[in-house]
Amino acid sequence: MKIYNSYKGKVEEFKSINENQLNIYVCGPTVYNYIHIGNARPVVFFDTLRRFFETKGYQVKFVSNFTDIDDKIIEKAKAEKASEMVIANKYIDAFLTDLKNLNCKIDYIKPRVTEYIDHIIDFIQELIDKDYAYNVNGDVFFRVEKIKEYGALSNRNIEDLRSGSRIDVNPNKESPLDFTLWKKTSEGINFAAPFSKGRPGWHTECVAMIDDIFNQQIDIHGGGSDLKFPHHENEIAQSIALNNHRLAKYWMHNGRVNFNDSKMSKSLGNMILVKDVDAKMPLRYFLLSTHYRSPLNYEEDSFNMYIKEYEKLNTIARQIFVKLELVNKLTEVKITDQEIKSLVKEFDNSLEDDFNTANAITALQSLLKIANAGIRKKIDYDYLNQLLKALNYMSYILGLDIKMERLSEEDKTMYHDWQNARKSKDFKLADKLRDELIDRGLL
Ligand SMILES: [Zn+2]
Incomplete structure (x- = not known):
């Protein structure tokens, strides 16, 4: 299997750290709002990746966090006259509902920042003890310039970053590049720490959780490409400081989703929320239709195409299923037909080639073509069972749910x-x- 490792900027052969085991972490949402279709892209993509690895026999430990403390949550709590906890819970529920509707597995490990405060404090203290962090009047900062390889993920270097940084920096920082690990504050929810009463900075949360949950370097760290800098650089810097490794062996980043060729933003009013899209399975189909590293453009017309494509998949699979069920011929078979076999192989090869879901979908569409012809040919139950098996296999990995209740x-x-x-x-x-x-x- 080949994976594009963002850290190295090239495609590499994938080899898990522990045999047949995949440890993966994907940065999760800050829970103060409903998610839009751009936020859904990493969720759907990494769920598909998980399904593929599991199908290939890997034991997958999948972790994705909830950032449930943040300035935006505090603002929202004030605006809605509710506690931060109420706001966070509301949007966590909404997020998980969206995931379920997108047919994503939700039985993964979901640490919340508020549940990890003690560990985050210990983590920051350790960075201070090792001289990688310093406390100025209760605010704790990370000494970026101590990490020589800082910037390697996003192709930046310390020199350029220093000269490019703005003048109006916090005078408490030793260097403008240093980032906050702990913020002293009495506003909103806060916690007692040896440094001050306050709360953790976003960049330290993920890495502290990974440190606690996995206790070793992980195989894959994923997220949107907009997180490369500074979030992921900062995670890597802390991991190098404490554990002397880059946190993950492979870094994977997905491209963003545009709307009519422009960036989705609240202020432009062109944001499509997942909860407002009725056709959830076609949305999943659409999100996987382009290679995950390329940008994806949402347009009403092209989206309608995926509604039709999904309908076609559903109709053909169900027709075969019903045909077999009515005569009690639905059985477990081995795929021996050369044409079906080679399409399944093409599907697998596409995913093993840096998760090229676009090519995998092409294999699915070719299979649908021969399945459509197969239904009309003379009845060959074994052949129909093989077609159904291949269709079920591909749609399971892509997470495209097909409704097939047993007949009464x-x-x-x-x-x-x-x-x-x-x-x-x-x-x-x-x-x-x-x-x-x-x-x-x-x-
Ligand atoms: Zn993160």
């Missing part, structure tokens, strides 16, 4: 009565049963 005995009896009526040329009864079967979505 009544459905099956009605189908046989219809066939018998046709055989005995009782056309009146046959027509009546046929209408009923169509109503039930069985013909």
Whole structure:
């Protein structure tokens, strides 16, 4: 398997640190608002990555946090006259509902900053003890210039950053590049620490959680490309300071989602919230339609195409399923047909090539084409079972949910009565049963 490692800026052969085990962390949301379709892209992409690794036999430990302390949450709490906890809980629930509707697995580990305060304080104290951080009147800063390789992920270097930094910097900092690990404040929710009463800085939360949960370097750290600098650089710097490694062996970053070729923003009023999109499965299909590193553009017309594509997948898979179910021929088979086999291989190869979901979807669409023809060919139950197996496999990994409830005995009896009526040329009864079967979505 090959993965583009953002840290090195090149595609590399993937090899997990522990055999058949994948430790992955993806930066989660700051919970003060509903998520838009751009926020949903990493969620859907890394869920697909998880599904693929699990299918290939990896034990996946998937962690993604909730930032439940932040200036924006405090502002929102004031505006809505509620506590920060109430605001955070409301948007965590909304986030998980969106995930469920996008058919993302939600049984991952979800640490919240408020539950990790003690560990974050210990983590910062250790950085102070090792002289990588300093306390000025209760604010704690990280000494960036002690980390020689700072900037390697985002292709920056300390010299350029220093000369590019603005003059109006905090006079308490030794260098304008230093970032806040702990902020002394009495505003909003705050915690007692040896440094001061206050709260942690965003850049220290993820790395402190990873340190506690995994206790070793992880395989993959993921997030949107806008997090590379400064967030991920700062995470790496702290990890080098304390643990002498770059936190993750592979860094993966997804591109952003534009709306009609411009950046989505609240102020431009062109933000599409996930909760407002009715067609959740087509949305997932759309989010995977382009390679994760490329920008993705949302346009109404092209989105409608994914509504149709998803419908096609659902209809064809269900037709095969019903056909097999009605005659009790749905069975577990081995894929032996050369054409089906090679499309499954093409699908796998695409994902093993730096998770090229666009090419994987092309393989799915080719499979749908032969499946559509297969339904109309002479009945070959083994072949139909193979088609269904391949369709189920691909849609499972892409997370495209296909509705296939088992048929009731009544459905099956009605189908046989219809066939018998046709055989005995009782056309009146046959027509009546046929209408009923169509109503039930069985013909
Ligand atoms: Zn993070």
